[in-house]
Amino acid sequence: MKILVCVKQVPDTSGAVAVKEDGTMNRAAMAAITNPDDMNAIEAALAIKDQNPGCKVIALSMGPPPAMAMLKELLAMGADEGVLISAREFGGSDTFATSQILAAAINCVGLEKEDLILCGRQAIDGDTAQVGPQIAEKLGIPQVSYASRIEKTGDTLRVRRALEDGYMTVEVKTPCLLTCIKELNTPRYMTVRGILELDGKPLKTLGYDDLKDEPLIEADTIGLKGSPTNVFKSFSPPVKGACVMMGGSGKEAVEKVFELLAQKHVI
């Protein structure tokens, strides 16, 4: 049994976001981190592995060569293999092309009956939450999004999905894809033993030549040319006005809102 975890290296947006003159994010000026939701996906995979001896966890990432450092950290946390998908032909991919390439790489690694694919819910830079569901569609396997609890018994998973106002529990057969949220778990740290064992763990790169014969890889379905969407304009919306927080009980807050509206002659 394998668990393939899709992980993306993203700029750390928890502090100040560096912005270029044209309004786009200055990625070179910001530290690179593993996408937070993907850390929850890795932890979920490692927790299943802890309960299922013989299970193999493979971290897959599409990105430029520096993403290799992130994969090494995931191996030191306990993942068994790292695969970096990297080629000039893949650059500039939107979510459609990204999921096309990741699905092709998963086919290349091989998907069997008991296997599971885990993704984060969304990446903090692109923020679309489209890649996971698109990969499942392209592989023709079931998907469950917003996983906040996962229980595995044989080829069946019981997954609790977080909804806006509650939870939904669904059962799904493997192979399937889940997208993971923060609530699922607390990611573990790398261990000293994990760091010492790094050298023995496989870490490979899949380039264009490795994937070009996969049916999903066509010149018009990958990279910038194969991306049906592109960014037309990127900007920060103008600040409209200062926000006023109303403290106290609900009743007191409503009274203050009416007071303010009356002062401004709105009512």
Ligand SMILES: Cc1cc2nc3c(=O)[nH]c(=O)nc-3n(C[C@H](O)[C@H](O)[C@H](O)COP(=O)(O)OP(=O)(O)OC[C@H]3O[C@@H](n4cnc5c(N)ncnc54)[C@H](O)[C@@H]3O)c2cc1C
């Ligand atoms: C400023 C900006 C504008 C963009 N505009 C568009 C646009 O207009 N149209 C469009 O389609 N895309 C757009 N993107 C998305 C961009 O092309 C992507 O970063 C990429 O396609 C992944 O999408 P995402 O970041 O939204 O991932 P999400 O769909 O939010 O990611 C969900 C999960 O998929 C997996 N995943 C995503 N990317 C990778 C990866 N490279 N390797 C491994 N796993 C991965 C991770 O598990 C992740 O948690 C934009 C990105 C940026 C930064």
